[in-house]
Amino acid sequence: MKKMCLLFLVIFSFQQASNAQEKTNTINIHFDGKDYKNLELTIIMDGGSKKRFAGQSENRKDWTFSYPDSIYNMHKFMRIGVPSNVDTVCEEIEFKTIMTNSSSRGYNFKQGISNIKAVYLKSGINNNVPFTNDAGYGTVFKNRLFDEFFVETQSDQEFLSSIEKLFCGYSLFDGYNPNQLSYEDQLERYINLTKKYPDSYSLVQYLASCLTNYGSRSDVEKVYNCFSDSNKKSCWGKKIDGFIKNNHFSNSVLPVWDADRLEPILKDTSKYNLIVFSASWCAPCHKLIPVLKEVYKDLTGKLEIVYVSLDEPGTVEAWKVLMKKEQIPWRSVLAMKDVKGIKDKYTVQGIPFSLLVHPNGYTEIIDIRKNDDKDKLYRLVRQ
Numbered sequence: 527m528k529k530m531c532l533l534f535l536v537i538f539s540f541q542q543a544s545n546a547q548e549k550t551n552t553i554n555i556h557f558d559g560k561d562y563k564n565l566e567l568t569i570i571m572d573g574g575s576k577k578r579f580a581g582q583s584e585n586r587k588d589w590t591f592s593y594p595d596s597i598y599n600m601h602k603f604m605r606i607g608v609p610s611n612v613d614t615v616c617e618e619i620e621f622k623t624i625m626t627n628s629s630s631r632g633y634n635f636k637q638g639i640s641n642i643k644a645v646y647l648k649s650g651i652n653n654n655v656p657f658t659n660d661a662g663y664g665t666v667f668k669n670r671l672f673d674e675f676f677v678e679t680q681s682d683q684e685f686l687s688s689i690e691k692l693f694c695g696y697s698l699f700d701g702y703n704p705n706q707l708s709y710e711d712q713l714e715r716y717i718n719l720t721k722k723y724p725d726s727y728s729l730v731q732y733l734a735s736c737l738t739n740y741g742s743r744s745d746v747e748k749v750y751n752c753f754s755d756s757n758k759k760s761c762w763g764k765k766i767d768g769f770i771k772n773n774h775f776s777n778s779v780l781p782v783w784d785a786d787r788l789e790p791i792l793k794d795t796s797k798y799n800l801i802v803f804s805a806s807w808c809a810p811c812h813k814l815i816p817v818l819k820e821v822y823k824d825l826t827g828k829l830e831i832v833y834v835s836l837d838e839p840g841t842v843e844a845w846k847v848l849m850k851k852e853q854i855p856w857r858s859v860l861a862m863k864d865v866k867g868i869k870d871k872y873t874v875q876g877i878p879f880s881l882l883v884h885p886n887g888y889t890e891i892i893d894i895r896k897n898d899d900k901d902k903l904y905r906l907v908r909q
Contacts, residue, residue: 548596549594550593551598551639554590555591558646562583564580566580566581566607572601599760599761604632619672621675621677621689622674623677623686624679625690625693632692633685634728636682636684641681644676646673649674650671650672677689683726684723690719691732696733717752720733720752720753727757730766737875738873738875743770774888784846792832795885796885799882800892802834804835814878814895819855824904825908830857831856834858834868836869836874
């Protein structure tokens with residue numbers, strides 16, 4: 527009995543010590559010009575799940591939001607708003623700075639204590655905004671109310687960098703390019719913003735999520751080199767560094783789509799190989815098929831093409847139907863047993879996504895939907 531009591535005390539003491547070591551991050555925001563009865567901090571995690579924390583206030587203007595530090599390095603961004611009764615935040619608070627023409631509804635705060643003063647500007651409504659539940663599915667469309675606030679440039683630098691990141695479309699390139707800037711000008715904007723905020727968690731995390739938007743690994747490296755040493759040592763910094771250095775193809779063995787056997791992704795390494803990551807449910811992937819057929823016909827004997835299907839077990843039959851319907855003449859293998867592992871290994875951040883593997887194993891991203899990339903492919907293979 528004494529031994530059991532002693533064991534209980536040891537376990538209890540260990541749990542108490544662990545709890546005592548858990549650090550808390552705190553966000554203090556003074557809202558000038560509008561007060562609130564209830565506010566909630568929503569933290570969107572890497573992977574899409576959400577953590578919610580109720581705000582605390584005694585005067586409806588000065589609000590404090592606290593959350594455990596242990597989740598900081600695994601989050602993507604945060605939102606603050608009035609909680610609703612349908613598991614969404616439909617009245618959200620947006621912030622803008624003197625550096626931005628538009629406001630942001632997704633942002634990050636620094637670790638530790640963040641102090642923000644926000645001045646009310648206006649309220650508005652956006653129609654038919656999609657919301658998803660914590661599992662990332664079950665989309666509903668609602669009218670989203672928003673309150674816009676101005677924050678001064680002496681505020682939390684992490685917070686400011688996250689707002690400016692969205693304003694300039696950091697690392698998105700043509701995915702957000704309202705001013706129709708050239709690729710080189712967009713790259714220069716991203717480099718300058720990184721130099722301005724070298725310690726920004728928001729920037730390094732976002733770059734790690736958009737690596738394949740860049741034209742080359744060397745362009746990624748130009749941005750990466752502007753981060754502080756501490757940011758380079760973070761989990762996101764290490765992911766970027768691995769992408770920059772990982773320019774030699776590492777083969778994988780996967781099931782063949784139409785037979786009960788395994789094959790390596792690359793079978794003939796003496797030729798150029800175009801690896802195309804695709805899926806049955808991907809509409810842009812379907813549109814790529816005619817272009818791939820053209821390339822296959824023009825470069826037969828000199829270029830090997832192989833599909834890597836990212837279909838899960840539940841949709842792999844649809845992939846097989848697609849292969850038969852389109853009479854695909856090139857090889858196809860299935861990642862269905864480890865889709866996440868394959869995506870992580872080859873840094874597949876969106877599809878369709880293609881890698882060109884040279885005969886010496888050197889690997890580069892290529893998008894044959896772009897004329898310059900398609901011309902480059904023909905030039906390399908035919909030389």
